[in-house]
Amino acid sequence: MSSVVLIGCGFVADLYMAGLARFPGLRIVGAHDRDAARLAAFTRHWGIAAFDTLEQAFDNLPADGLVLNLTNPGSHYDINAAALSAGHHVFCEKPMALSLEQAKTLAAQAGAAGLQLASAPSSVLGEAAQMLARAVREGVAGTPRLVYAELDDGFIPQAPVQDWISESGAPWPFEDEFRTGCTLEHAGYYLSWLINMFGPVHRVIAASAELLPDKLGVTGGAPDFSVATLFFEDGPPARLTCSIAAPHDHRIRVIGDAGVLAVNEAWNNAAAVKFHRRLRLRRRLLEHPIGRRIRPTGPTHPKVKRRGAAAMNFALGPAEMCAAIAAGRPSRLAGDFALHLTEVTLAIQNAGTQGAVEIETRCDKPEPMPWAR
Numbered sequence: 001m002s003s004v005v006l007i008g009c010g011f012v013a014d015l016y017m018a019g020l021a022r023f024p025g026l027r028i029v030g031a032h033d034r035d036a037a038r039l040a041a042f043t044r045h046w047g048i049a050a051f052d053t054l055e056q057a058f059d060n061l062p063a064d065g066l067v068l069n070l071t072n073p074g075s076h077y078d079i080n081a082a083a084l085s086a087g088h089h090v091f092c093e094k095p096m097a098l099s100l101e102q103a104k105t106l107a108a109q110a111g112a113a114g115l116q117l118a119s120a121p122s123s124v125l126g127e128a129a130q131m132l133a134r135a136v137r138e139g140v141a142g143t144p145r146l147v148y149a150e151l152d153d154g155f156i157p158q159a160p161v162q163d164w165i166s167e168s169g170a171p172w173p174f175e176d177e178f179r180t181g182c183t184l185e186h187a188g189y190y191l192s193w194l195i196n197m198f199g200p201v202h203r204v205i206a207a208s209a210e211l212l213p214d215k216l217g218v219t220g221g222a223p224d225f226s227v228a229t230l231f232f233e234d235g236p237p238a239r240l241t242c243s244i245a246a247p248h249d250h251r252i253r254v255i256g257d258a259g260v261l262a263v264n265e266a267w268n269n270a271a272a273v274k275f276h277r278r279l280r281l282r283r284r285l286l287e288h289p290i291g292r293r294i295r296p297t298g299p300t301h302p303k304v305k306r307r308g309a310a311a312m313n314f315a316l317g318p319a320e321m322c323a324a325i326a327a328g329r330p331s332r333l334a335g336d337f338a339l340h341l342t343e344v345t346l347a348i349q350n351a352g353t354q355g356a357v358e359i360e361t362r363c364d365k366p367e368p369m370p371w372a373r
Contacts, residue, residue, distance in 0.1 A: 002322035008070035019315030022302035122317030126269035141256030181222025198235025
């Protein structure tokens with residue numbers, strides 16, 4: 001049985017706990033949060049041990065256990081570094097760090113210590129992402145020529161964000177979300193899918209901007225809009241958008257010679273993957289409006305109920321990482337993959353109007369999950 005300790009008991013921690021509960025082979029050692037009241041509420045709700053200090057949390061984690069870093073983004077680097085220094089493997093909420101130099105430092109630290117370091121999101125290990133990747137590998141839509149991926153969340157500053165409360169009573173951290181920016185928070189959802197399908201990105205042509213300078217009193221925040229064209233070493237160009245201003249749109253479409261593969265929900269592990277074949281109708285060329293669903297041939301992974309905007313098992317990544325550690329193999333989301341995902345996301349976030357960015361890091365395509373081969 002693998003052991004996990006949680007650092008950070010905020011809004012997202014409840015989503016992880018709901019997913020972790022679906023993996024009986026994972027033992028939750030306990031949790032730590034610097035806010036004593038939040039720690040007490042969280043651990044009481046979930047019936048787990050509360051550790052008053054970071055050191056206590058690390059000391060109570062057995063060898064080859066996993067530190068799950070769910071702190072605010074500004075603390076990710078320090079907590080990751082501390083956990084690695086204490087000799088523990090780490091799975092971190094996105095982003096792994098707020099700068100490429102920090103991410104490189106963490107990757108080097110993990111490598112030198114023989115430890116694994118990975119970061120969210122986990123949805124690339126989910127049913128929808130894996131079925132889409134399998135359809136691409138099998139050439140269902142013919143040769144892929146172009147990808148459109150959208151992560152637009154609606155006009156979030158006008159949403160009732162102060163009323164968004166987690167299961168154990170934590171408020172949605174809209175100040176941190178706005179200061180971190182929707183690109184660092186969300187681009188990884190589809191960027192990880194794209195790297196999984198087409199390998200590493202070698203060039204990004206992007207632009208980003210802050211469209212809404214005052215978001216519920218939060219000023220001087222990060223870009224709340226970005227658009228990027230991504231060039232891969234083994235695949236077609238992809239356009240990826242992120243915003244908290246444009247109407248909600250979470251589609252990804254892989255356009256091929258024979259038609260279009262489409263998923264309409266990025267945040268639903270069980271979202272339908274459909275192939276819309278291209279056809280001619282009299283003088284018109286169009287894609288079939290219904291689409292043929294691409295289904296798995298057997299059981300995939302534990303699902304969770306929809307909570308708010310998401311029907312994602314946030315624990316897919318930590319569970320896969322624990323399995324990898326136990327088997328003595330690299331995790332699909334750790335090492336070069338995590339560093340590359342971080343670099344490309346930061347390149348989009350920080351693009352401004354500078355245009356093209358050459359990407360330094362590289363990674364291999366992750367192996368498909370066993371049930372998706």
